[in-house]
Amino acid sequence: MGLPFFCSLKFFSTTQLKGRRLSEMEYTSLTAATWFWLLVPQLVVLAISVLNFFIERRKQQ
Amino acid sequence: MNIPTVSSFIFYLLGMLAIGIYFYLRTRDLSDYVLGGRQLGGTVAALSAGASDMSGWLLLGLPGAMYVGGMNNVWIGVGLVIGAYLNWQFVAKRLRIYTEVANDSITLPDYLENRFNDQSRVLRVASALVILVFFTFYTSAGMVGGAILFEETFGLNYSLALWLGAIVIVSYTFLGGFMAVSWTDFFQGLLMFLALCAVPMFLIGKVGGWDDAVSRVASLNVEHVDIFSGMTFLGIISLMVWGLGYFGQPHILARFMSVKSSREIPKAQLVGMSWMVLSLFGAIFTGFLGIAYFADAPLKNAETVFIALTQVLFNPWIAGILLAAILAAIMSTIDSQLLVCSSAIAEDFYKQILRKNAGQKELVWISRIAVLVIALIAILLASNPNSKVLSLVAYAWGGFGAAFGPVVILSLFWKRMTRNGALVGMILGALTVIVWKQLKGGVFDVYEILPGFILCSLGIIVVSLLDKEPSEEIIREFEKV
Numbered sequence: 001m002g003l004p005f006f007c008s009l010k011f012f013s014t015t016q017l018k019g020r021r022l023s024e025m026e027y028t029s030l031t032a033a034t035w036f037w038l039l040v041p042q043l044v045v046l047a048i049s050v051l052n053f054f055i056e057r058r059k060q061q
Numbered sequence: 062m063n064i065p066t067v068s069s070f071i072f073y074l075l076g077m078l079a080i081g082i083y084f085y086l087r088t089r090d091l092s093d094y095v096l097g098g099r100q101l102g103g104t105v106a107a108l109s110a111g112a113s114d115m116s117g118w119l120l121l122g123l124p125g126a127m128y129v130g131g132m133n134n135v136w137i138g139v140g141l142v143i144g145a146y147l148n149w150q151f152v153a154k155r156l157r158i159y160t161e162v163a164n165d166s167i168t169l170p171d172y173l174e175n176r177f178n179d180q181s182r183v184l185r186v187a188s189a190l191v192i193l194v195f196f197t198f199y200t201s202a203g204m205v206g207g208a209i210l211f212e213e214t215f216g217l218n219y220s221l222a223l224w225l226g227a228i229v230i231v232s233y234t235f236l237g238g239f240m241a242v243s244w245t246d247f248f249q250g251l252l253m254f255l256a257l258c259a260v261p262m263f264l265i266g267k268v269g270g271w272d273d274a275v276s277r278v279a280s281l282n283v284e285h286v287d288i289f290s291g292m293t294f295l296g297i298i299s300l301m302v303w304g305l306g307y308f309g310q311p312h313i314l315a316r317f318m319s320v321k322s323s324r325e326i327p328k329a330q331l332v333g334m335s336w337m338v339l340s341l342f343g344a345i346f347t348g349f350l351g352i353a354y355f356a357d358a359p360l361k362n363a364e365t366v367f368i369a370l371t372q373v374l375f376n377p378w379i380a381g382i383l384l385a386a387i388l389a390a391i392m393s394t395i396d397s398q399l400l401v402c403s404s405a406i407a408e409d410f411y412k413q414i415l416r417k418n419a420g421q422k423e424l425v426w427i428s429r430i431a432v433l434v435i436a437l438i439a440i441l442l443a444s445n446p447n448s449k450v451l452s453l454v455a456y457a458w459g460g461f462g463a464a465f466g467p468v469v470i471l472s473l474f475w476k477r478m479t480r481n482g483a484l485v486g487m488i489l490g491a492l493t494v495i496v497w498k499q500l501k502g503g504v505f506d507v508y509e510i511l512p513g514f515i516l517c518s519l520g521i522i523v524v525s526l527l528d529k530e531p532s533e534e535i536i537r538e539f540e541k542v
Contacts, residue, residue: 042342
């Protein structure tokens with residue numbers, strides 16, 4: 001895994017986990033990293049578009 | 062043959078034709094035909110840009126990839142969302158204004174020629190040729206996808222399916238031009254959105270709720286819930302840079318140019334980005350939840366996960382409507398590309414080079430004939446779905462992004478840019494994509510759009526700085542924008 005630790009938001013790679021039952025902490029960290037990267041960039045883009053819309057509307061008034 | 066599904070498809074196709082006829086009666090000149098007379102509302106522009114961009118990938122490719130590989134396929138979606146956002150935020154408004162100021166340019170080659178006051182016509186001809194060649198293959202590949210869908214859904218023979226789909230698309234594009242294409246894309250975008258919201262929403266109840274579904278997927282293969290599974294840093298970058306392609310896609314840029322006022326852009330951006338983010342989530346969750354749903358009886362063809370789910374989750378009438386969304390996704394891309402090709406022939410070759418005094422009526426009919434000719438070539442190419450020539454489509458997204466993307470961005474924001482800079486950048490970008498794609502291993506596994514985009518930008522900057530400064534007229538126009 002080439003990503004820096006702080007950027008990956010994940011503490012281990014799935015290859016280490018393959019074939020064994022995950023601890024609760026491992027499972028939580030794995031899913032948290034996944035949901036973070038799945039949701040945050042897209043929702044941030046959406047939030048900026050909403051903000052931009054209201055700013056531009058106010059400018060036009 | 063399934064009567065409810067066939068009825069839904071026929072109803073949908075007739076609706077598209079009706080839109081074509083409606084706008085046929087309202088088309089007066091070439092600007093109406095290729096750019097809707099710049100009268101497109103923000104919402105229609107946004108959804109038609111989204112629908113024409115996504116194609117069958119959104120309903121077949123992405124859910125299929127999620128079903129096979131799980132969450133590590135999300136990166137391409139993240140890259141696309143960021144690219145589309147930057148395109149709306151920085152390119153859309155300025156391009157809308159600049160194309161009007163630059164001699165009311167109605168196509169991308171037209172804009173490039175007018176932006177640099179290029180009397181030699183080299184920029185126009187080169188860019189129009191690139192558009193014509195790649196979009197013909199792109200259209201053809203789309204027709205293959207549509208024909209396979211018809212073939213699989215109705216059990217039709219491939220050739221009949223190909224002609225049937227092509228006739229409907231060509232009819233409304235031929236008749237109504239840009240407004241018909243935009244409005245059909247708008248309804249097609251709505252249908253795709255509806256389908257991508259409905260399937261995961263119904264599916265989640267069937268798999269016992271969200272937590273159960275995630276646990277089930279993880280128990281099948283923990284890598285499926287890991288967004289980094291099997292990924293390297295270069296791998297992630299390679300997927301995310303797909304978003305760079307947006308800056309150079311002529312059919313998407315045409316939507317920006319056609320919006321009735323630059324004041325509509327923020328609304329269009331909001332609608333477009335909401336549509337895109339929610340549709341991508343829909344496609345991602347369809348594939349992901351599909352893993353849990355089909356855990357005991359896996360699908361043979363992963364790309365049919367959306368089709369299989371609509372058939373098991375809904376009654377045949379609703380399933381027919383949702384299946385029509387796949388056809389909508391394919392058609393909305395083909396029609397836009399056909400129209401861009403037609404505008405390149407009518408505006409960039411016929412009007413500017415062959416017959417400068419051509420009347421508006423004549424130009425509209427030349428555009429219509431061009432739609433027919435390009436469609437015919439695309440159908441002939443598509444008649445052999447295994448033809449190697451169709452693999453050229455793999456160059457199209459990266460090629461347009463690398464050849465046109467930096468040219469469009471820098472032409473909008475850098476007044477020192479010159480015609481020679483644009484030309485060298487375009488050639489460098491396109492060549493890099495072609496050469497890079499032949500190389501394998503290590504850094505060459507990065508998606509070719511990234512080196513193409515960088516070299517194109519460098520080429521533009523270096524050559525423009527070495528070139529003599531742009532004329533005062535060009536600078537004045539730039540500052541006016």
